[in-house]
Amino acid sequence: MKLGYDFFASDVLILAPELLGKILVRKFPDGNTIRLRIIETEAYRGTDDLACHASKGKTPRTEPMFMEAGTIYIYLIYGMYWMLNIVCSEIDNPQAVLIRGAGKYNGPGKLTKALRIDKTFNKTSIFENEFLWIEDDDFSGEYFTSPRVGIDYAGEPWISMPWNFKLKNFKIDF
Secondary structure, three states: OEOOHHHHOOOHHHHHHHHOOOEEEEEOOOOOEEEEEEEEEEEEEOOOOOOOHHHHOOOOOOHHHHOOOOEEEEEEEOOOEEEEEEEEOOOOOOEEEEEEEEOOEOOHHHHHHHOOOOHHHOOOEOOOOOOEEEEOOOOOOOEEEEOOOOOHHHOOOHHHOOOEEEEOOOOOOO
16 A cells, blocks of 8 residues: 555654555656665654754755655765655654665665665655655564664764664565
């Protein structure tokens, strides 16, 4: 079942763990399709969260974070890796979930490279997109939390927030 607006219209601390175990689907223009189970997510929660891009306000780069739930937010890091984020919550309450891993791809840059995800997806809808969407197959699994990765610049308490979510004992099933 393809997930719709109602699924994404929640607080990031609810959505990030709920995305674990869901299926990230990438359909290529030639018709080939890849389905990967989401195994790791990370939460970024609004203008007060100094690790969140939105903490610096609304800019051309961060504009997608201020859009409706289900908007895809793509940005480039280190000049070479695209990051896939899904906006949640409500308009003008900038929250997003970073998809850090899916299937055998245990890193956000490796994932977007394998799925050929780039800035062309930015500001599109994850539930209206014909080339990228998320499905639910009723998978259920336990997860654990840890601090987010690579955000030392944010300082405390943001460095220590346990807003990284990973499936426990995940085995690639497809």
